[in-house]
Amino acid sequence: MISLIEHMTAGLSNAGPFMRIVVTTIIMLVSGVIVLAVALLYEGVATYAERKVAGDIQARIGPNRVGPYGFLQFIADGVKLLLKEDIIPFYADKWLFIAAPYIVFTASFAAFVPLSYSDHVYVANLNVGILYMIAISSVVSMAVLMGAWGSNNKWSLFGGMRAVAQIVSYEIPIILSLLAALIIPASLTMKDIIVYQSGGFGIFRWLIFNNPFTLLAFFVYYIAAIAEVNRTPFDIPEAESEIVAGYHTEYTGMRFAFFFMAEYGDMFVVSAIAVTLFLGGWQIPFIGALSMPLWLREVLEVAVFFTKIFLLIYLMMWIRWTLPRLRVDQLMELCWKYLTPIAFFNLIGASVWVLLLNGKGVYDIIAGLLIH
Amino acid sequence: MAGTDEKFMQISMGPQHPSTHGVLRLLVTTDGEVLSGVKPYIGYLHRGLEKIAERLTYPQFTPFTDRLDYLAAMNCNLAYAMTVEKLLNVEIPRRAQILRVIMAELNRISSHLISFGSFSADMGAFTPFLFGIREREFINDLFEMTCGARLTYNYIRIGGVSQDIPEGFIDKTREFLDYFPAKIKEYNELLSFNAIFIKRLANIAVISPEDAFDYGVTGPNLRASGIKWDLRRAEPYLIYNELDFDIPVGKGEMGKVGDSWDRYMMRIYEMEQSANIVRQCLDMLEAGDYTAKISKVLKPPAGEVYVRAENPRGELGFYLISDGSAKPYRLKIRAPSFANLSIITKLARGVMMADLIAIIGSLDIILPEIDR
Numbered sequence: 001m002i003s004l005i006e007h008m009t010a011g012l013s014n015a016g017p018f019m020r021i022v023v024t025t026i027i028m029l030v031s032g033v034i035v036l037a038v039a040l041l042y043e044g045v046a047t048y049a050e051r052k053v054a055g056d057i058q059a060r061i062g063p064n065r066v067g068p069y070g071f072l073q074f075i076a077d078g079v080k081l082l083l084k085e086d087i088i089p090f091y092a093d094k095w096l097f098i099a100a101p102y103i104v105f106t107a108s109f110a111a112f113v114p115l116s117y118s119d120h121v122y123v124a125n126l127n128v129g130i131l132y133m134i135a136i137s138s139v140v141s142m143a144v145l146m147g148a149w150g151s152n153n154k155w156s157l158f159g160g161m162r163a164v165a166q167i168v169s170y171e172i173p174i175i176l177s178l179l180a181a182l183i184i185p186a187s188l189t190m191k192d193i194i195v196y197q198s199g200g201f202g203i204f205r206w207l208i209f210n211n212p213f214t215l216l217a218f219f220v221y222y223i224a225a226i227a228e229v230n231r232t233p234f235d236i237p238e239a240e241s242e243i244v245a246g247y248h249t250e251y252t253g254m255r256f257a258f259f260f261m262a263e264y265g266d267m268f269v270v271s272a273i274a275v276t277l278f279l280g281g282w283q284i285p286f287i288g289a290l291s292m293p294l295w296l297r298e299v300l301e302v303a304v305f306f307t308k309i310f311l312l313i314y315l316m317m318w319i320r321w322t323l324p325r326l327r328v329d330q331l332m333e334l335c336w337k338y339l340t341p342i343a344f345f346n347l348i349g350a351s352v353w354v355l356l357l358n359g360k361g362v363y364d365i366i367a368g369l370l371i372h
Numbered sequence: 373m374a375g376t377d378e379k380f381m382q383i384s385m386g387p388q389h390p391s392t393h394g395v396l397r398l399l400v401t402t403d404g405e406v407l408s409g410v411k412p413y414i415g416y417l418h419r420g421l422e423k424i425a426e427r428l429t430y431p432q433f434t435p436f437t438d439r440l441d442y443l444a445a446m447n448c449n450l451a452y453a454m455t456v457e458k459l460l461n462v463e464i465p466r467r468a469q470i471l472r473v474i475m476a477e478l479n480r481i482s483s484h485l486i487s488f489g490s491f492s493a494d495m496g497a498f499t500p501f502l503f504g505i506r507e508r509e510f511i512n513d514l515f516e517m518t519c520g521a522r523l524t525y526n527y528i529r530i531g532g533v534s535q536d537i538p539e540g541f542i543d544k545t546r547e548f549l550d551y552f553p554a555k556i557k558e559y560n561e562l563l564s565f566n567a568i569f570i571k572r573l574a575n576i577a578v579i580s581p582e583d584a585f586d587y588g589v590t591g592p593n594l595r596a597s598g599i600k601w602d603l604r605r606a607e608p609y610l611i612y613n614e615l616d617f618d619i620p621v622g623k624g625e626m627g628k629v630g631d632s633w634d635r636y637m638m639r640i641y642e643m644e645q646s647a648n649i650v651r652q653c654l655d656m657l658e659a660g661d662y663t664a665k666i667s668k669v670l671k672p673p674a675g676e677v678y679v680r681a682e683n684p685r686g687e688l689g690f691y692l693i694s695d696g697s698a699k700p701y702r703l704k705i706r707a708p709s710f711a712n713l714s715i716i717t718k719l720a721r722g723v724m725m726a727d728l729i730a731i732i733g734s735l736d737i738i739l740p741e742i743d744r
Binding site: 054057058059060154155158161232233235236239240241242243244321322323324325326327328329330 | 381383389390391404405492493494495496497498499502503506562563566568569571572724725726727729
């Protein structure tokens with residue numbers, strides 16, 4: 001997609017400035033719509049998958065009425081949510097209440113943009129990719145607090161306070177463990193990071209295998225990421241048995257659906273970051289080095305990228321339907337007493353590793369020894 | 373309670389709340405996540421059962437006892453039937469006695485399964501709940517075979533039981549008993565010894581033996597505090613003195629004696645013991661009458677009795693005064709959950725919001741019995 005944009009804008013260099021703006025805007029809009037469609041489709045499929053996985057784990061069937069194997073259940077759900085009565089509580093702070101779901105959804109969706117889905121399929125190859133994603137996903141905590149406060153409901157307030165405390169706290173181990181990996185490719189661009197991980201049969205140069213510190217950093221990141229997206233065992237902001245539904249207690253219909261979709265969007269985004277940074281992104285394992293037609297390669301790369309993400313999401317679902325929930329103080333304890341120190345240690349360790357070995361990974365060292 | 377102080381927030385938990393196990397309303401005074409006081413408000417499910425009893429004949433009241441503790445309807449039937457029988461001074465055939473024990477213990481298992489399941493759902497793990505329901509289905513099927521009902525059985529009647537067990541009941545029960553121990557093991561692996569679960573419950577809301585006596589706590593909650601008091605042993609009724617079973621008591625395996633984990637674990641241990649009892653009873657079962665010959669119109673001699681029985685949730689007592697007519701003069705029901713709930717004000721002081729849920733769940737109260 002980006003190469004298409006580049007080609008077209010390159011051809012426009014002779015056109016007038018007005019023309020260039022118009023065409024660029026149209027291209028941006030079209031690619032935005034495409035990404036939105038993909039994101040929404042993914043969210044639908046993910047809700048269906050969640051319910052099927054839950055059914056599987058809980059010795060029941062799950063949705064099986066709408067469409068083959070109940071696959072179209074998410075459309076039925078979406079229609080139901082759209083048709084539901086939109087309730088704004090009388091004592092709610094109307095503007096905050098209305099704005100919050102949109103901000104949550106926008107922030108979650110905006111994080112889809114800098115992802116590199118394959119060698120040539122991406123929307124924006126931002127030079128601050130990771131930084132942008134971390135920044136944009138922090139907006140969620142603000143919007144959650146807006147919605148929670150705006151609802152004028154004590155349970156919502158509880159949920160909002162918990163959510164903000166949790167998201168803000170867990171961003172620290174997330175960023176620290178991301179940094180431990182980022183210093184190796186020394187780039188914030190999603191594509192560059194993935195390209196750096198090429199070679200080694202498409203597996204061994206993944207940053208997770210680069211050195212022991214990145215391996216540990218991956219796990220720290222993944223645990224913190226589950227907390228960041230409020231999933232069990234860290235679903236404290238919306239702990240239904242404690243505080244009803246947390247910050248979205250008062251939301252109904254489509255407004256609720258926005259929160260719901262944002263949660264699944266966030267799951268995708270944090271998994272995509274993990275895949276990009278630690279698991280080789282769209283590098284095709286084993287056949288990454290073989291030559292093949294470009295279109296086939298692109299299709300395979302996209303498929304590999306999504307497969308890796310879905311595996312991580314499946315893991316999140318598996319964890320969700322297995323473990324009980326932590327208490328709020330235990331959650332903070334886990335963050336500040338365990339994950340953050342480990343992440344710091346990782347960062348220092350990885351820095352020393354890079355400094356001493358010039359960024360060579362374990363695979364490079366072993367391969368170097370074998371060649372000698 | 374420091375309710376009017378501006379430092380505190382008062383929040384009404386229930387009568388509609390996901391984890392109050394019915395229509396319990398708790399007025400919670402909190403300072404953020406920490407509770408400074410809890411006051412239970414009950415009566416949302418008051419049906420005036422004690423007054424209804426005065427307007428009905430003795431047998432007519434039996435189905436109402438199903439609606440006391442609807443998860444252990446057999447046990448409630450049993451306690452009521454024993455009360456009237458003591459007043460009538462009738463001898464129950466041995467086969468009826470054994471059948472009663474089988475049903476009561478099966479119902480104890482199914483009640484504890486719900487207790488286990490809903491407690492795990494309160495703790496944020498939803499899967500064990502459905503596992504508990506799955507096993508409970510077996511018992512429900514057995515009861516359905518026997519008396520046609522799956523929840524309110526009205527099976528144990530004054531004088532015996534309503535009908536003999538059907539063909540195949542014994543085989544199916546044995547099948548269940550062979551299948552069940554593996555499932556208990558599964559529960560323990562999935563939930564009981566889960567690190568998060570233990571962390572949430574160990575040392576939370578410890579009931580000391582003195583407190584347990586003072587508040588009249590009975591049943592598994594009392595035994596969790598280390599007191600070996602079980603009416604089936606202490607005041608044996610039916611054929612319990614012929615049976616070989618243990619009375620599990622809390623040992624503080626994960627923390628202090630009488631903490632929430634101990635209370636939870638009592639139910640798991642008791643399910644094992646109950647399965648053991650049912651197995652023995654099936655071996656003892658011999659041909660005979662399933663009910664004593666009692667007249668259609670019961671007119672017990674004037675007098676008063678108090679009979680108590682060990683229900684899954686504690687001691688259920690019926691205090692019955694007869695004036696010689698066909699209707700009770702007065703029936704007072706001593707509901708175990710009522711006494712067990714009363715200690716919550718003491719336990720839930722200075723704990724966290726999430727602990728309150730653990731306390732309610734571990735006390736395993738049931739509202740229809742409290743409100744009557």
